[in-house]
Amino acid sequence: MPRKIIIDTDPGQDDAVAILLALASPDEIEVLGITAVAGNVPLALTQKNARMVCELAGRPDIRVFAGCDRPLAGALVTAEHVHGKTGLDGPALPDPTMPLQDAHAVAFLIETLRAAPEGEVSLCPLGPLTNIATALREAPEIAPKIREIVLMGGAYFEVGNITPTAEFNIFVDPEAASIVFASGVPLTVMPLDVTHNALVTKPRNDAFRAVGTAAGEAVAAMTDFFERYDREKYGSEGAPLHDPCVTAYLIRPGLFRGRHINVEIETEGRFTRGMTVADWWGVSGRAPNATFMGDIDADAFFTLLTDRLGRL
Numbered sequence: 641m642p643r644k645i646i647i648d649t650d651p652g653q654d655d656a657v658a659i660l661l662a663l664a665s666p667d668e669i670e671v672l673g674i675t676a677v678a679g680n681v682p683l684a685l686t687q688k689n690a691r692m693v694c695e696l697a698g699r700p701d702i703r704v705f706a707g708c709d710r711p712l713a714g715a716l717v718t719a720e721h722v723h724g725k726t727g728l729d730g731p732a733l734p735d736p737t738m739p740l741q742d743a744h745a746v747a748f749l750i751e752t753l754r755a756a757p758e759g760e761v762s763l764c765p766l767g768p769l770t771n772i773a774t775a776l777r778e779a780p781e782i783a784p785k786i787r788e789i790v791l792m793g794g795a796y797f798e799v800g801n802i803t804p805t806a807e808f809n810i811f812v813d814p815e816a817a818s819i820v821f822a823s824g825v826p827l828t829v830m831p832l833d834v835t836h837n838a839l840v841t842k843p844r845n846d847a848f849r850a851v852g853t854a855a856g857e858a859v860a861a862m863t864d865f866f867e868r869y870d871r872e873k874y875g876s877e878g879a880p881l882h883d884p885c886v887t888a889y890l891i892r893p894g895l896f897r898g899r900h901i902n903v904e905i906e907t908e909g910r911f912t913r914g915m916t917v918a919d920w921w922g923v924s925g926r927a928p929n930a931t932f933m934g935d936i937d938a939d940a941f942f943t944l945l946t947d948r949l950g951r952l
């Protein structure tokens with residue numbers, strides 16, 4: 641039985657790859673819907689980009705919903721400096737023709753979870769946690785219905801990418817992250833500690849292009865674009881592919897290793913707002929609330945991803 645999931649996303653080139661991997665893996669993953677949130681770029685672009693990616697995967701039947709257009713508190717911070725003006729700079733993809741659903745993403749989340757048996761549906765947030773936190777706040781009774789939240793966000797040993805101590809998704813909406821991390825729902829977290837080891841090197845990028853599908857070509861073009869920024873910033877050998885770690889985990893959890901620990905979200909720090917305070921060494925005495933991943937088998941991850949892109 642494939643796992644039923646809702647992808648909550650702010651595409652973003654790496655979000656696009658995560659969605660493509662899910663849609664290329666129907667034996668393991670059934671995508672019930674995609675909810676868009678403001679993050680890498682504003683909501684008007686993320687909901688549009690999500691539909692473009694579904695069409696690239698040949699799945700215009702997937703329902704895409706627009707959600708929150710700003711964080712719970714404060715102004716929206718975006719990342720055009722990383723993702724380009726559209727959020728999906730790189731490939732030349734056509735505008736989507738599939739419709740945006742009428743319902744708000746939060747209403748879709750609440751209705752779907754209310755109607756589902758307990759522990760059936762997993763949530764996969766790939767952006768700021770605004771939609772998920774809003775749903776949990778409006779309808780706390782949905783929490784026990786959620787099987788697991790597998791999210792990309794945070795950092796501990798890699799510290800931060802948007803500030804010296806915060807990863808982008810958590811930094812954009814720390815109040816939302818705080819609600820999710822206190823929800824009691826089983827959490828699996830893919831922080832920068834993992835994703836900075838999932839680098840698209842030149843041979844890995846060549847392998848995407850070589851699969852010979854439109855999706856492979858588009859992913860190669862996206863990661864080409866993405867890479868310029870990371871090479872300049874980190875001097876690394878390639879761009880980290882953050883969000884696909886979430887969907888890869890659903891297919892092959894054994895690719896990742898981590899610890900079940902306490903993770904708290906800093907919402908007030910003078911210099912550290914948005915930091916994921918991860919008790920990796922078990923020194924706080926606070927109860928564990930998340931499986932915080934620390935490592936990935938990167939070669940096996942890229943083999944899986946490349947193989948699946950060839951199926952689309």
Ligand SMILES: [Ca+2]
Pocket residue numbers: 649650651652654655680766767883
């Ligand atoms: Ca994202």
